[in-house]
Amino acid sequence: MASRQKAKQKFPDFIQIRQWLNFLKRYLIAGFLVGVSALKRLLRTISNHRTFFLVLVVILFFTLLTFAAIVPGTHRFEADIVAEKISFIYKGEENKLFLQNIRNIKELENEGKQILTFTGNFQSENLPELNKLDYLKIKLKDDKSRWIITPVNTKDTSEISLDKLRLQPNTKVTGLSYDFYRDELSFSLQPNSNLNPKIKPNKLDINLGNQPLKVILEGYELPDLKLPNQQDTPTILEFTLTPNNQVNLELTQKTSINITVEKIEEISKYKSKQWFRGEIKAENLQFLDVDRTGEDARDDLKISTIVEGKIRMVEQEKDIKQNQFLMGEDANSPLNIQEIRHLGIVPKKGIEARFFGKTKEIQIGLDPDFPVSRISGSWLDGVLPRDAIIALFSFGAATVANLLSWLFSNVSKSGSNP
Template identity: 65%
Template sequence: MASRQKAKQFPDFIKIRQWLNSLKTHLIVWFGVSISALKRLLRTISNHQSLLLGLVLLLFLTIGTIAAIAPGTHTFEGNIISQEMSFVYNGQQPKRFIENIRGIKELESEGIQTLTFTGKFQSELPQVNQLKSLTIQLKDRESKWIIAPVNLEGTSKIDLNELRLQPNTKVTELNYDFYRNQLAFSLQRNPKLDLKNNANILKLYLGEQPIKVIVEGYELPDSNLQKQLDNQTPLEFILNPDNQEFNLEYPQNTNIYITLAKPAKFESEQWFRGKIETKNVQFVDVDRNGSDLRDDLDVSTIVEGKIRMVGQEQEIKKNQFLMGENPDIPLNIQLIRHLQIVPKKGIEARFSGKTKQIQIGLDQDFPVSRIQGSWLDGVLPRDAIIALFSFGAATIPNLVSWLFSNTSKSEPKP
């Protein structure tokens, strides 16, 4: 039986050896033909300098033509007014985002956090009136607290001095309701990117007037006081603060609503700090109508805008989407230079970034206009690039034909 197996294996070895010998023969023949053709070409070029110049010109025109149409990465800039926007702060250090909001009628915050109030308390609960300090823990995402002046008819002295963002904080649903005179936004943290878990910091000035505080969904670290209160019922009290400065830390996701006592003078009041390093900037609202994510619908929040790149400008109309080279990935906006509220329209963002292509359209899958730059954009003017491409496209076929014709004439006749 062993002899029969060896007999079967031996012919296979012979076939492999024959195939290798055949491959070796073909490679030698191909190499010889290539060397012969190269020698003939070099000999022809040495005898005809005009052919050499023609080949150099052909190479130059080919490279120039390809560079004129091959997409390259370029800087763009634009400004958009939208009803709502979102972005991720991509800086390396904490960044002041909002400042100097004066005359706050009501401030509401939702999410898990810890509050400590000090001063004189007034409440329907005697046990609260005896306190000089009260610490409250908001226990879940639905928990919230509200502060407002006791006298809503008077001038509010509650101010927002500063909101400072930590790196990798996502600001979502940033919008301004002109009917309510309300600025709203959400702060979302990414624990995978923020290993230090530093908190976003909100600094308030409470003023010297008494303020009303309402808390829902809370727990009290003081167990004795907790037993005396029904935490299913909102806790309400009036506070005469000892310290007018009130600092809040937001280590987790939170929603913030700031309502003003009267319409702001947006032309003279600057609430937002500029030069915000960003990523994942979007002017989109997600319409969720059920638990299935496949039913979610993206709705553009753009009111109007313009965007420019490589000397080209495109207008962005209402409800159009702004996209990069991949419609599924937001345009690579790297810096928001300026944010401002435009009366009766929305929030204006002036921004810049880098991309290969900009796409615009009412449907994300079917953009109607594009801006795309080539490798030569930024080196040559647009008109010069068009002229170079036209010249190359017209000259290359004629030059190739001339080279073949002269090469054939220069070959020795048998």
């Protein structure tokens, strides 16, 4: 009896489901028939008013074309700029050769926290213990520590050379400049190991040659030199080294390097170009110097270091004059640089950088808050050449004007007919 009662309870539920499915079926069929009927009426209307429909389609096409020419688009740009000082962040995935083959260095100064080793013959008047050594390990203690090397006989051609400097990813290169009065190439390296602790240090290889060198140390320690009292070491240590080794440095901390070379006018343009290796994946490329008060960062003043240059995007080219600022669509942020293709030295002017990237707008001006020149491109500029766009708009304007005139006249005629 219980099983029969349960069957009777389930049977009405099945009937309700079947009724609901039948209703849904009728609703879908009715909707489909209504849609087919509406489509037939639309096709019949289009067939009867084929000319009007084609006119509306043409007008709609040129309307969309106008919007495509107004909506800003992101485009590739290229630039060639000479500046007194530049900075950038290397964004490659692997270490990159940045400098190489700088020969006949008159003086090399390296500032920052690091460890280096000299081997050879040592001679020192203010620390005689060095005279017995053929090996010396030096620890530079802080950011202000530095070491300087220069040939003892400055009249001889220097044998000191920078063989290579390799940048690790996320290294920030700042203050890259060339002082033509001192013939000095300067820059600072700031590794950003916080982004990836596994990133290796920047590597600097220096060939000391075989001639006697004068070495000056400041802010140093000599961990392997056993002195009765380390405090007896002079604040500034100077000694003569006749080297028999290279110096291979691993730069894990912020480092500033100054390289004094022979007159840049005496160096062939080809050689100066070969110092720098191009094709550097980069971002945050800036041509700025900051005048700091040292008290309040809000009082710091940004100064453009641009000497001259050109920039080009969507078949538009602008000249960049001295001390003008180069900005992207946001005046408070630099251009979206993707790669520095070339770095070099232009005599009596500065560092030349050729680079490219992508942006929606380029702004130029003596004041970053009030740019006087702009380059921008629409979405359509990325599809058609500018000459083709101008020709298409000229044709479209004339066509739409005639079509609208024809459309209004025919609508008024059809409205006046009974």
